Amino acid sequence: MPRYALLILPAANRVYADAAPALTRAELDVFATTVLSGRLHDIDDVEIGGVPYLAFSTETPLIPRDIGYLSQLSSLYALFELADDCLRPVVIRPLAWFDDDLLTVQKYAGKTNEQFTKLLLNVTVLSSASAERMLDGKLHVLDPVCGRGTTLNQALMYGYDATGIEIDDRHVEAYSGFIRSWLKRKRLKHQAQFTPIRREGKVIGRRLHVTLAPTKEAYKAGQTLSLTVVNGDTVHARDYFRANLVDVAVADLPYGVQHGSRTPGGPLSRRPLDLLRAALPGWVQILRPGGALGISWNTYLASREDMANALARAGLRVCDDPPYQRFRHWVDQAIVRDVLVATKPGRG
Secondary structure (H helix, E strand, O other), rough: HHHHHHHHHHHHHHHHHHHHHHHHHHHHHHHHHHHHHHEEEEEEEEEEEOEEEEEEEOOOOOOOOOOHOOOOOOOEEEEEEEEEEEEEEEOOOOOOOOOOHHHHOOOOOOOHHHHHHHHHHHHHHHOOOOOOHOOOOOOEEEEEEOOOOOOHHHHHHOOOOEEEOOOOOOHHHHHHHHHHHHHOOOOOOEEEEEEEEEEOOEEEEEEEEEEEEEHHHHHOOOOOOEEEEOOOOOHHOOOHHHOEEEEEEEOOOOOOOOEEEEEOOOEEEEEHHHHHHHHHHHHHHEEEEEEEEEEEEEEOOOOHHHHHHHHOOOOOOOOOOHHHHHOOEEEOOEEEEEEEEEEEOOOO
16 A cells, blocks of 8 residues: 655745644644545554654555645645655655745735645635646635635636635735735736725725736737735625635635724624624635635634524535644644634535
């Protein structure tokens, strides 16, 4: 039985580095039970030459498609086949439509760790009806509380269309400035427009829309990606976007430290459960049948049970199999983060 070992990507954030092995194991279990059809066995932590690895076995050798899926693991640094007491390198192929500084160059208070952002997007895509198209399908991702665009940038790296909503003018202005500057610096062919959104003669928000491609040839051939950010309140998401628009939605909800939203008739709220209850009806409508919603939040501000109940009451099916129960991890003294994924009934 072939056996493999993966090396965890080093993380500059020491706290996340400590959590990464357990998070990667849970993420690998989601890959194993979805696109890899249960073909991974005996997943375990091992030490080789004094270095920790995550090892697993398969009934038959990994095929290129399997390796392609595993290459997207959020904390994967290298993959090896274990043979004759040796580590035989396996060539990995992470999706990277653009240079990785699209993800790493932005530095600001409250930015979500890029590896965690990728993990949350991965498990959400894998839970959706679009999972098999993770590597080669043009998916559409919504981040309804997008901040300064970490999730949007990861979606673009995967070659997906990206759409976001952000209430804070400063975040939208900062992201608009960053993405325009980055595209010009990289000399990537693109078009960018910042326009008002009008309904019944009133301006209800602003929209940044960017059309871009990784090469001039792709742009000329019409093989472009769409990036859209609405400066508005996510509670009113249906005022900005049509129903059944996106394949997955990913939301890193307010931690009580950064970000927020106004619930109808109320002040700015930083409580994730209040925001979720108010915004879910719109988010669910924008999500295609068979789509998935992945959320992360600070468990000090809302229990997993309450968050799961809110998703269920909105008509979603919460994924509660064992792998999905192991993403809770410590961030700092004020934040313990957890993940929930839920799917919309039907097929896209």
